[in-house]
Amino acid sequence: MHDTRAWARQWLQTPRNLYIDGGWRSASGARTLATVDPADQSTLTTYGVANEVDVEAAAAAARRASRAGDWPRMARRDRGKLLQRIAAVIRDHADELATLESLDNGKLLRESVEDDLPESADVFDYYAGWVDKHYGETCPVGHGFINYTVHEPVGACGLIVPWNFPLLMACWKLAMALACGNTVVIKPSEHTPLSLSRLFELLDERVALPPGVVNLVLGDGETGAAIARSPRLDKVAFTGSTRTGRAVLAGAAASNLKRVSLELGGKSPNILFADLPDRDAAVARVYAALFSHKGEKCSEPTRLLVQRPLYDNVVAELAAMAEAAVCGHPFAPTSQQGPQCHRAHFESVMRYVELGRAEGRLVAGGVADTRGENANGLFVRPTIFADVDNSARVAQEEIFGPVLVITPFEDEDEAVRLANETSYGLAAGLYTADVSRAHRVASRLDAGMVFVNRYGCYDFASPFGGFKQSGHGKELGRHSLAEFTRTKSIWIAL
């Protein structure tokens, strides 16, 4: 693990631009934005905002490249080799990319290096293996005909990614879209454009993708809304808040009814039954699953439901862990939690912390961490509220920060009822040694992903995505291939 901040400082001297049709260009409008280091709120760099004209230029390039030229004619195996090449380039430059990620987002360098970067590379290798394995079928239709299906690329896809895993979420979507033969226009969050900008430089210099296959637009909601509305894009894949997801859906509906897949927020429950198999491991995992990446994860277990006999001790142990945690600079080896990603988000988390004081019993944290070198940063002490009623706002609304709410329950029925009483349905966890209960409760939980006896298991082979207002459409696994292809039915009269 190398800290390449000296290299990054140099790299940041060059203004970031848009990458459209195989070349770099400035945004056509006059609006600019700055991206800020959340550890001290210094400006890292500024960049021009892509407006509708820029987005349409990128969408037109993506549409052209999806219909003619080298990309649609490329052998699937060669497409797979290009994906493997992208994986190799990310690995070669992992230190730089991890450094930019931690500077821009505030997550610990260790988290960028150990979590985000390896997966950002590996997902391209995973999908390189799928390029020639998603194919159609022959359907048993009536006498005198043959009917078969083919899975075609959807076409030009808009990809909108958030600030919590800026490179990783971009790489998931890029790998899935490209493996299926699509072309893309991708937009990082206004708060975290750096790692994806660097990846595009590397793609330009070291990976021979035909012009127009990948296009990068930088900007904020104006740019995202233009992607959702674009008449030249055939699909939009979005990860972010439920509120913005609605706007994306409305934009798609109001323009060309493009396909939409949404990976939205969560308020995921985690149930500790009194018969859980390894209590200490479970409590340690509860803490890590919630507070790593400073609680900025959509599938994190933000609502802990604890059966009465365990309740007081579990609350006390988690509170002790939170009180002992070290908030600090993302690059300091002693730090256990970095700053929240951006100022407006930090303020939103702090408003929920204040609300929680009224809605629950504060047992840890509850303040910003402004000690010593943290004085100018956006640090929030890991915060835990106990005795929170499930109807409280802090138990129902996505906070997306280092804030855990804990609620006691008496029996299985009550646990399931509390777990499902939410508008979200992304993930859920349960801990029990009773195998029958594990299956029973897993089947009753209204969530797209259920973790038994280890919260937060992920693998590219397993579908990721939620129910209810956590979105629709699956990412990862073979399930995502359906999201990025369209199925054509072909009839031959004999």
Ligand code: NDP
């Ligand atoms: P948003 O949902 O607003 O941002 C996600 C992405 O959508 C960003 O690239 C954003 O751009 C873009 N965007 C913003 N407005 C529009 C629009 N009108 N049309 C299309 N795209 C748009 O998240 P926020 O940054 O506002 O975070 C708010 C809350 O959302 C968080 O506190 C958290 O609760 C939740 N969230 C959930 C995530 C998840 O993984 N499920 C990820 C991020 C946030 P830009 O950032 O440049 O405005």
